[in-house]
Amino acid sequence: MKSRLLPALGGAVVVGTLALTGCSSSADAAQDDRTIRFATLPVSDDPNAETPVEEIAALLAEETGYEVEITDVPNYSAVIEAIRSGHEDIGIMSAFPTAMGVNTGEVDPLVAWSGDDSPVARCVVLADSPIRTLEDISPEDTVAFADPASSSGYFMPVYMLDRAGLTQDEDYEVLFSGGHDRSQLALKSGQVDVTCTAAMFTDMAGQGSPYFPFEAGETRVIGESPAMPVSLAVLGNQKMSEDKRAALLEALPVVFSAANADALGTYGEALPEGVEPMIEPGPETFQTLVDIAAVAGVDISDLE
Known part of the structure; x- marks a missing residue:
């Protein structure tokens, strides 16, 4: 996995400067709490499509005032595990991996968008x-x-x-x-x-x-096939600070919106037009996905 750090816009403190002054562990913790760490991977069915992580990070940094650290991960399971373990704050997922993550009971759906009427x-x-x-x-x-x-x-x-x-x-x-x-x-x-x-x-x-x-x-x-009941969702680490969670809940619907469609690239294409985001949706939102997976012989209702 590789990580990159994008400073929040508007004069954020540079991480390297803190290192030179011999910061303490408490200062490290404070800096970490001012950083949104999110794991990304492609959401498009087209493997040639590029994920515009730098653009998304810039939008998120501008909207929240936090620094944003991007981690590219190889698969959905890695995203879920990174959030569960606290290594990442958020991950952007398509429908079935989101249902898998939610059903662990150890990650929270922060924002989700229902699908449109198009067949999958x-x-x-x-x-x-x-x-x-x-x-x-x-x-x-x-x-x-x-x-x-x-x-x-x-x-x-x-x-x-x-x-x-x-x-x-x-x-x-x-x-x-x-x-x-x-x-x-x-x-x-x-x-x-x-x-x-x-x-x-x-x-x-x-x-x-x-x-x-x-x-x-x-x-x-x-x-x-029928349309997808959920098109896209952002999963969150349950142990992040309340301030960071509140900032994300306010910023994510703004960042992931039609106004930023061009900058969002494949993520923008995955968002259905005219669909309002669901804020902190409950597990029942994803039950249809659990049922569909069960038909395919996959039990994601009690993932360990």
């Missing part, structure tokens, strides 16, 4: 496939999913298929391809009969994207 995932077949609807899928057919930890590449599609009366490994065979792009290659080569992937990728037909390497008209959509 779509299942597609080749244009000449005899499969016309989800109900046409048979036990002899193989369905490709990106990864067992993927919201759009597994959780939501399996939920979609379940609602159509189809149970994995009974009513269809499962293949985990290892990535959205690999699922499409498997469909293109005839290794699988159906692929379920992020809805955004199916809109890329004819654009030469490796995440949907088909021309318009080469594939057909046979099913769409």
Whole structure:
């Protein structure tokens, strides 16, 4: 992991100066309490999309008056663990990892945004496939999913298929391809009969994207998943100071807003238009996500 420190705007004390004067442990603690430490990782399904952490840190520093330390982490589990252990104050997460974190009972959802009405995932077949609807899928057919930890590449599609009366490994065979792009290659080569992937990728037909390497008209959509009940959330360390928590609760809805959409990049794209943030939502907000994950055979209701 790598960390960077961005001073709060408006004349914050420089950390290096304190070190030169031989600061005490109490001074270290005071300085730490004036620093918002947040863990980031991409929230987009597109792995080529860059996360604008410097821009977000600058906005957060300006809005709170705190210094902001950014830590880039490799995966959702690392974010949750860093917040649980107190190494980080906040982490910005997509829906299912947020539900996992909340259900530990050891991190708090500070702010969350519900999803819009758009489908999260779509299942597609080749244009000449005899499969016309989800109900046409048979036990002899193989369905490709990106990864067992993927919201759009597994959780939501399996939920979609379940609602159509189809149970994995009974009513269809499962293949985990290892990535959205690999699922499409498997469909293109005839290794699988159906692929379920992020809805955004199916809109890329004819654009030469490796995440949907088909021309318009080469594939057909046979099913769409429901919308995501939660699109994005900020998890917080339960042991942060009350002053820091209050500053974050006031600043986060301002920073993560339509007014900053360009600066927020992938985070801005993940925020649904016209949706007001939920401040300190309760665990019930995430129960639907727990239920959806359970359909996929993943119990996140009592994560240890």
